[in-house]
Amino acid sequence: MKTVDKEIGAILAGTISSITQRSIFNRLGGLATTPVHQLTPTDRATILQELENSIRLFARSNSAQLIAACAKALAAGPGSPMGAGTSAAPAPMAAPKKLPIEQEKDIATARLEAWSEAVRIGLTKFASVKVATAVSELARNIVFYAGKGSIELRSLKDDRGVVGLQIISSDQGPGIPPAKLEEIWAGTYKSQRGMGKGLVAVKKLVDDFHLDTRVGIGTTVTCVFRGER
Amino acid sequence: MEQELPIIQIRNCLLVSIQTELHDRLALDLQASLMERVRTVNARGVILDVSAVEIIDSYITRILNDIGKSVGFMGAECYIVGIRPAVAMTLIEMGVELDSVRTALSLDLALERLELL
Numbered sequence: 107m108k109t110v111d112k113e114i115g116a117i118l119a120g121t122i123s124s125i126t127q128r129s130i131f132n133r134l135g136g137l138a139t140t141p142v143h144q145l146t147p148t149d150r151a152t153i154l155q156e157l158e159n160s161i162r163l164f165a166r167s168n169s170a171q172l173i174a175a176c177a178k179a180l181a182a183g184p185g186s187p188m189g190a191g192t193s194a195a196p197a198p199m200a201a202p203k204k205l206p207i208e209q210e211k212d213i214a215t216a217r218l219e220a221w222s223e224a225v226r227i228g229l230t231k232f233a234s235v236k237v238a239t240a241v242s243e244l245a246r247n248i249v250f251y252a253g254k255g256s257i258e259l260r261s262l263k264d265d266r267g268v269v270g271l272q273i274i275s276s277d278q279g280p281g282i283p284p285a286k287l288e289e290i291w292a293g294t295y296k297s298q299r300g301m302g303k304g305l306v307a308v309k310k311l312v313d314d315f316h317l318d319t320r321v322g323i324g325t326t327v328t329c330v331f332r333g334e335r
Numbered sequence: 336m337e338q339e340l341p342i343i344q345i346r347n348c349l350l351v352s353i354q355t356e357l358h359d360r361l362a363l364d365l366q367a368s369l370m371e372r373v374r375t376v377n378a379r380g381v382i383l384d385v386s387a388v389e390i391i392d393s394y395i396t397r398i399l400n401d402i403g404k405s406v407g408f409m410g411a412e413c414y415i416v417g418i419r420p421a422v423a424m425t426l427i428e429m430g431v432e433l434d435s436v437r438t439a440l441s442l443d444l445a446l447e448r449l450e451l452l
Contacts, residue, residue, distance in 0.1 A: 123387040124354050164389075210358050217390055235390065235421035236428065242392040303393045307429035 110145070110153060111138040113179045121172060122164050129218040130160045132211060142180060150180050163222050202260040207277075208253070213245040216257050220273065227261045227269045229333050237271060237331050240311045243304040244275035244327055250297075252279020252325065262330070269333040270313075278324040287319065340365050342372055346451050349373065350442070352384040362398040366405055373411045380449040381406045384442060386417025396431045403436030412437060414445040 111131045118127055131138035137145075137153055145153070157176050161169045203223065205216045220241035224234035241257060248255040255277025262270040282290070289295035290305055305327070309315045312329040319325040338361060343350040349372055351365065369381055383399065385391065391399075403413035413436045418426075426433065439445035 123389070125356055125387060126389060128356070211356075214356050221390075232421045232424055236425050238390050239392050239425045239429070242390055243394075246392065246394050303429075303431055307393045307431060310429050311425070 107141045108143070109139050109141050110134065110180070113142055114157065114176055117172060117175045117179060118161075118165075121168075122161070125214075126160070126164050126218070129214050130156070132215050133160075133218065145180065153180060159222050159226070160218075163225050202258050204256050204258045207245045207248040207255050207257055207275075210249055213242060213249060216245040217242045220257075220259055220271075223259050223261065224271055224331070227271060227333070229269070229271065229331065233331060233333065236311045237273070240308045240329065240331075241273060241275075243308045244273065247304050247325075248275060248277050248279070252277035255279065255324075271331045272328065273312075273331075274326065274328050276324065276326040281321040281323055281325055282319045283321050339368070342368060344372075344376060344378075345446070347376060347378050348380040348382060348446065348449055348451055349376070349378050350382045350384065352387070354387050357395055357398055362402075366402050369402060370405055370409060373406060373409050378411050380412045380414060380445070380451070382414045382416055382442060382445045382449075383436075384417050385415055386419070388422070389419070391418070391422050391426060393429065393431045396426065396433060399433060400435040403433075407435065412449065414439050414449070416440065416442050416445045 111134075115127055115131075122130075134153060134156055137149055140149065154173075154177055158173050161172050161176070165172055203219065205219055206212065207216060217238045221234055221238035224237040225231075229237065241259075245257055248257070255275065258274040258276075260272040260274070262272055264270070286295060293303070293306060305317070308327065308329060311331075313332045314328075314330040316328045317325070318328075338355070340351050340353065340355070340361065343352075349369060351369070355361070357365075372378065373381065381402075383402065385399075388395070399415055403415075406413040415433060415436045416439045418438060437445075437448075439448060
């Protein structure tokens with residue numbers, strides 16, 4: 107049976123790495139494994155919008171052709187705005203996105219989501235990779251130490267028009283005891299699974315960093331990436 | 336979901352192209368099978384190609400360093416090839432080190448340095 111992921115995977119092969127493809131399909135959820143002929147027009151629009159964002163982000167060239175090929179594969183009706191792209195662009199300051207983080211695969215999803223959000227609001231390519239890396243660290247901390255939590259992405263804009271992205275990672279995990287926290291900032295803490303350097307790394311990557319952790323209650327990390335003027 | 340990364344042998348060198356999300360189990364399996372193969376084929380070098388990896392965080396860095404260290408203990412050299420520019424910049428800013436592995440721009444250059452070309 108021709109499912110969405112198989113059809114689209116065949117088109118993207120060679121242009122978009124399989125890691126990224128998997129993340130894209132993860133984001134589509136159940137739609138990815140739906141047979142193409144069972145899609146409703148709304149499903150198609152959702153999938154195309156998602157693919158369009160991802161392809162623009164990850165394909166190094168010929169993104170327009172790829173998007174058109176995907177639209178064709180999904181058998182979009184003749185009236186659909188194929189490759190029109192910009193017309194469907196969302197408003198610049200979208201509602202905050204809250205991503206649940208519960209298992210290892212959510213880390214990859216959060217990372218990709220943060221990456222595309224950073225690109226969408228106009229951060230540079232390098233800044234967007236930093237955003238994705240920071241989110242990866244925060245999501246890993248949640249999965250490794252708290253079990254579950256969430257990461258929220260909010261786009262910001264100040265009165266001078268400088269855009270930014272706020273990332274709020276929160277969990278109701280064990281919290282970090284003060285002694286351990288001291289070791290973390292001193293760089294002497296070594297965890298079992300990570301390098302004990304995740305939080306330090308995030309702090310160095312972001313422009314604003316705030317950590318609120320209470321033993322037995324949980325941890326919240328709030329940080330901001332600012333775009334250039 | 337048993338998954339294993341294919342290890343390719345080029346003369347006395349082992350090559351792994353990382354095309355998937357690394358997690359604990361997979362990384363440990365890779366480390367173990369690389370060490371085993373280094374021993375059985377008497378490998379001079381191990382090359383990990385990360386050109387498909389778009390984000391490297393401190394956890395992945397630790398995995399790469401661990402593999403480099405274990406391979407190094409066995410007397411082989413471990414090369415990481417294909418780190419993307421944005422990834423390299425991010426690693427510098429984060430202050431994490433890839434100090435247990437060598438790096439080369441491309442597979443060709445790594446093979447050249449291992450004197451296999």
